[in-house]
Amino acid sequence: MARRHLTGLLAGGALLLAVPAAAAVDGRALLEERCASCHDLTGPAPTTVEGVWSRKGPDLFYAGLKYRRDWLVRWLQRPTRIRPAGVYYGNHLRVDAEGHDRVDEASLVRHLALTREEAEAAADALMRLRAKSELVRPGAYQPGRISLSMGDLMFGKFKGCIACHRIEPGYGGLSGPEVYTAWARLNPDWVISFMRNPQAWDPRSLMPRLPLKERDLQRFVHYFKALYEDLQQRGEEEGDHD
Amino acid sequence: MTERLLVAALLLAAAWPAEAATPSGEALYKTYCWQCHGSRGTGHGINAGEHMSVQPRDHTDAKYMAARSDEELFRAIQEGGPAVNKSVLMPPWGGALSDEEISRLVAYLRDLCRCRHGAAP
Numbered sequence: 001m002a003r004r005h006l007t008g009l010l011a012g013g014a015l016l017l018a019v020p021a022a023a024a025v026d027g028r029a030l031l032e033e034r035c036a037s038c039h040d041l042t043g044p045a046p047t048t049v050e051g052v053w054s055r056k057g058p059d060l061f062y063a064g065l066k067y068r069r070d071w072l073v074r075w076l077q078r079p080t081r082i083r084p085a086g087v088y089y090g091n092h093l094r095v096d097a098e099g100h101d102r103v104d105e106a107s108l109v110r111h112l113a114l115t116r117e118e119a120e121a122a123a124d125a126l127m128r129l130r131a132k133s134e135l136v137r138p139g140a141y142q143p144g145r146i147s148l149s150m151g152d153l154m155f156g157k158f159k160g161c162i163a164c165h166r167i168e169p170g171y172g173g174l175s176g177p178e179v180y181t182a183w184a185r186l187n188p189d190w191v192i193s194f195m196r197n198p199q200a201w202d203p204r205s206l207m208p209r210l211p212l213k214e215r216d217l218q219r220f221v222h223y224f225k226a227l228y229e230d231l232q233q234r235g236e237e238e239g240d241h242d
Numbered sequence: 243m244t245e246r247l248l249v250a251a252l253l254l255a256a257a258w259p260a261e262a263a264t265p266s267g268e269a270l271y272k273t274y275c276w277q278c279h280g281s282r283g284t285g286h287g288i289n290a291g292e293h294m295s296v297q298p299r300d301h302t303d304a305k306y307m308a309a310r311s312d313e314e315l316f317r318a319i320q321e322g323g324p325a326v327n328k329s330v331l332m333p334p335w336g337g338a339l340s341d342e343e344i345s346r347l348v349a350y351l352r353d354l355c356r357c358r359h360g361a362a363p
Contacts, residue, residue, distance in 0.1 A: 100286035160330035173289035175277040209337025
């Protein structure tokens with residue numbers, strides 16, 4: 001804000017009118033300065049396991065294909081935990097008295113938060129990162145519905161996804177991102193592509209490539225939508241945990 | 243043209259060692275299998291819990307593991323639980339790991355259980 005005042009004083013009102021508000025923050029520079037230490041903005045994804053172990057945050061070089069812009073703007077101002085065990089999960093473990101692995105909560109840091117203006121500029125810059133766009137077919141997801149009980153069955157009993165993903169706060173596996181906010185966060189066309197072949201996006205993805213038919217892919221996205229609607233109805237919104 | 247071929251060959255040569263170095267069985271297990279089987283291989287990974295109707299196998303259980311041939315272990319890892327009449331909660335890794343990597347995992351499982359097929363200590 002202060003910077004914009006200064007520009008106004010220096011250049012006079014005419015220039016200020018001509019410059020759109022978002023120009024006050026250079027989104028790309030902000031990403032380089034404050035995000036690149038943890039997020040890969042250029043790719044490619046690591047091909048070695050050491051590359052996985054040293055990863056400090058999810059890859060963002062295809063952010064423009066993966067996320068919904070409105071979610072980015074909201075989340076960057078008020079970030080919540082998405083992966084209960086962080087990135088990479090193996091660096092956030094402790095072993096309890098019974099010899100069971102637990103998430104070492106103390107090792108998980110809070111994500112930095114941006115101001116509204118910064119979040120808008122960062123989201124714009126992120127939406128321009130579109131590597132691997134050939135893997136996403138616009139319109140691949142065809143809107144539809146599935147009952148929560150049928151979705152639970154598919155995600156649990158039939159395909160075993162529940163082992164790694166939470167379907168509601170506090171319930172499900174911990175190594176993958178929560179899926180009950182996936183609908184709000186992600187571009188459904190990208191989700192279809194990722195589920196079909198996680199290794200095409202990240203050769204060392206911790207998610208295995210599971211045998212899914214086209215119909216299964218569609219139904220999983222319907223399910224994520226149903227989970228999110230259910231969450232909203234219960235008034236929990238996006239991860240109010242953490 | 244030849245110049246471009248040369249550049250391509252150089253690039254390939256530079257990329258090759260990293261691609262070709264197959265990780266050790268231990269490194270692969272740490273990356274992919276700890277999620278469920280745990281950092282001690284005993285089946286108590288962070289994903290274990292009541293949401294799983296079948297708990298991850300204890301790979302240090304010599305008696306159980308000695309009853310499995312290397313081929314069966316390979317198949318369970320490559321094609322997932324259902325291929326060996328086990329739970330879908332054991333996923334198939336064939337789409338993520340090469341045959342060589344899976345063989346290394348089988349060898350590492352033998353280190354973990356300190357056993358081989360048909361011979362529990």
